[in-house]
Amino acid sequence: MANYTEEDIRSLDWKEHIRLRPGMYIGKLGDGSAHDDGIYILLKEIIDNSIDEFVMGAGKTIEVNVSDHKVSVRDYGRGIPLGKVIDCVSKINTGGKYDSNAFQKSVGLNGVGTKAxxxxxxxxxVQSYRNGQTKRAEFEKGVLVKEEAETETSQRNGTSITFVPDNTVFRNFRFVPEFIENMIWNYVYLNAGLTLQFNGQKFHSERGLYDLLMRNVEEESIRYPVIHLRGNDIELAMTHGSQYGEEYYSFVNGQHTTQGGTHQAALREAVVKTLRxxxxxxxxxxxxxxxIVAAISIKVQEPVFESQTKTRLGSLNIGPDGPSVRSFVNDFVKKELDNYLHQHAAVAEAMLKRIMQSERERKEIAGIRKIANERAKKAALHNKKLRDCKLHLSDEKADQDLRLATTLFITEGDSASGSITKARKVDTQxxxxxxxxPLNSFGLTKKIVYENEEFNLLQHALNIEDGLEGLRYNNVVIATDADVDGxxxxxxxxxxxxxxFPDMVKAGHVSxxxxxxxxxxxxxxxxxxxxEDEKRKAVARLGGKPEITRFKGLGEISPDEFGLFIGADMRLDPVILKKDTTIKQLLSYYMGKNTPDRQEFIIKRLRVEKDIVEEEQVPV
Known part of the structure; x- marks a missing residue:
């Protein structure tokens, strides 16, 4: 047995600890291809500080500029006190948010975000502008490399921060503008009166969560006008659509809790109770x-989140002396939603029709669903289609980093499946x-999900029959050959x-x-x-006449090699729904009858082997 002495005890300084264990501070790392990758958490931490300034009544405009690898954020708040500019970005547990008089119901209370x-x-x-004076400092990987003396300035009060994420931590990273745009929209929906400029484009909202739903729901599918309710420290917007599944947008103190939590669970429970x-x-x-499509925003004193990335609320109470989150949400919904429905008979009638339609649809497929579920349970014991991993996103007691890393690869063919299976990490992949x-399900009803054995087994593997609450994998990755069949x-x-399951795509789980x-x-x-471009650069780099192999299918890649492509350097293209593209239009175009428009689209984009060029990620 090895000796265990005082020499084995080591103390790390703040930056060493963050760089050694980044997942503790920002969740998973990633390369920017997923909306919850670390580089977006870095951006959010900086914007959150500017939002807190706005909430305290200082500065109505925030400017955000992002290129592929660089971020700049300028707010017009009070500015960091000049004598503490360096401390506030480089000393753990140093900040202004411990003083409840300076910041109330803030997102960041632990003084870690900007330091991370x-x-x-x-x-x-970092540069602070304050009462005609300014101070600037520069760092590299947390190390102070330049400190400028205080000088006079004509700039308005506020703070400016610029950063370039470390490529040795976030390998091959790139910011995806669509993810940032969604983040920016959420900020303005939750902060009436705020103007956020992102790469020169202005973002502003007058009606808060009402605007959020109208942007995220296909207008022609809405069954009745959006119900919009506001109260002290709570706001709710909801409607029913024509899509399958449930869709929720939940927020705490302006923070988008993408994994829900106590407030979202309370809303789901309260709506059922109130409508019954x-x-x-x-x-x-x-x-x-x-x-249902709903958005809820609450404000909590000293919120408790289940991780530093603040994606799931764990608080049981609104504040030290306040009611429970459950009763707070329940009481609000019971009173305000009930009042609204009594005052708007047409909305109440339309909602009732939608609920009764869902009831009919459920009963119509009840028999098929029961048989399919029994078949799926039997298959689960010896399901040859699924090589499962040990941990899952729904394992609440598991390590947060590992839960976020859980991935399901959907493959075609024995050789490709075999290679990935041998190369995968059995804990999380x-x-x-x-x-x-698979069957072309375009235009079919959800009945086919139960009638088609493959779809039913996939649904059960994901555990999404009753919504995303029990989703077993954070990342669902379609892994097919890059040929016509794939x-x-x-x-x-x-x-x-x-x-x-459109909510799965909208939540950023499919790549x-x-x-x-x-x-x-x-x-x-x-x-x-x-x-092709990367190949040319590689040939030039190696010189001479290197050996060049063209992979025509996943099955040609050995398991040892495959391990390199589904590990730390895995490259994913997220499936992103753009605001001006409805699901119905999209599927009708690509999966409907072969219209002349689509034929022309395909012909213009036909490629042969020698024409392959580097492509940027194109959102769906």
Missing amino acids: VNALSEKFS EFYKKDFDATDIRAS AVFSLKGK MHIRLLLMTFFLQF ILQTPLFRVRNKKETIYCYS
Whole structure:
């Protein structure tokens, strides 16, 4: 047994600890291809500080500029006190948010966020403007490299922070503008009167969560006008649509709690209870919540989140002396929603029709659903399609970092499935194997999810039959060949998810796996290339006449090599729904009858082997 002495005890300074254990501070790392990757948490930490200034009545405009790798945020708040500029970005547990008189109901209370950004940035600079004076400092990976003396300035009060995430921590990272745009919209929805400029474009909202729903719901699918309710420290907007599943947007003190928590659970419970009492009928909870789209925002004193990234609320009470979150939300919904429905008979009638329609639909497929679920349970004991992992997103007692890393690869063919299965991390990566091309589900009802064995087994593997609450994998990755058949399978799977589980796509859980097209190597070095351009650069770098291998299918990549592409350097293209693209329009275009427009679109984009060029990620 090894000796254990005082020499084995080591103390790290703040930046060493953050860089050694970044997941403790910002969740998973990633390369920017997922909305919850670390680089967006860095950006959010900086913007949160500016939002807190706005909430305290200082500064109505925040300017955010982001390129592929660099971020600048300028607010017009009070500015960091000049004597504490360096301390506030480089000393753990130093900040203004411990003083309840300076900041109330703030998101960040632990004084860590900005320091984590500093420590995890290749370059970081902070400049404060305060009462005609300014002070600036520069850091590299948390180390102070330049401190400027205080000077006079004509700039308005506020703080400016610029940073470049460290490429050795966030490997091959790139900011995706669509993710940032969604983040910016959420900030303005939750802060009436705030103007946020993102890369020169202005974002502003007058009606808060009402505007949020109108932006995120296809207007033609709304069954009745959005119900918008406000109270002290709570705001709610809700409607029913025509889509399958439930869709929630929940916020605490302006923080988007993408994984829900006590407030979101309370809302789901309160809506069911209130509507049962209003209609005086004991509706099944799933019928009431089917196709619901709702947004809730509450403010809590000293919120307790389940991780530093603040994506799930754990607080049981509104404040030290306040009611429980559950009763607070329940009481508000019971009173305000009940009053609204009594005052708006047409809305109440339309809501009742939607609930009764869901009830009919559920009963119509009850028999098929029961048989399919029994079949799925039997298959679960010896499901050859699923090679499961040990941990899951729904394992609340598991480590947060590992839960966020849980991934299901959906593959086609025995060889590709075999390679991924042998190369995967058994703790967090699972594989679901398709027999061949899945059914084209376009235009079909959810009945097909139970009638089609493959779809039913996939639904059970994901555990999404009753919504995203029990989703077992944070990342669902479609891994198909980059040929015509692989692209077709990709479209068929995306049709399945978009049609029956759109909330999964909107929540950023679905991605496409990029795999290398070429391997370029000599006796000393091997380089994997994802495009023709990368191949040319690799050949130039290695010189001479290196060996070039073209991978035509996933099955040609050995398990040892595959391990390199689904590990720390995994490249994913997120499936993103743009605001001006409705699911119905999208699926009708790509999966409907072959219209002349689509034929022209395909012909213009036909490529042959020698024409392959590097492509940027294109949102759906």
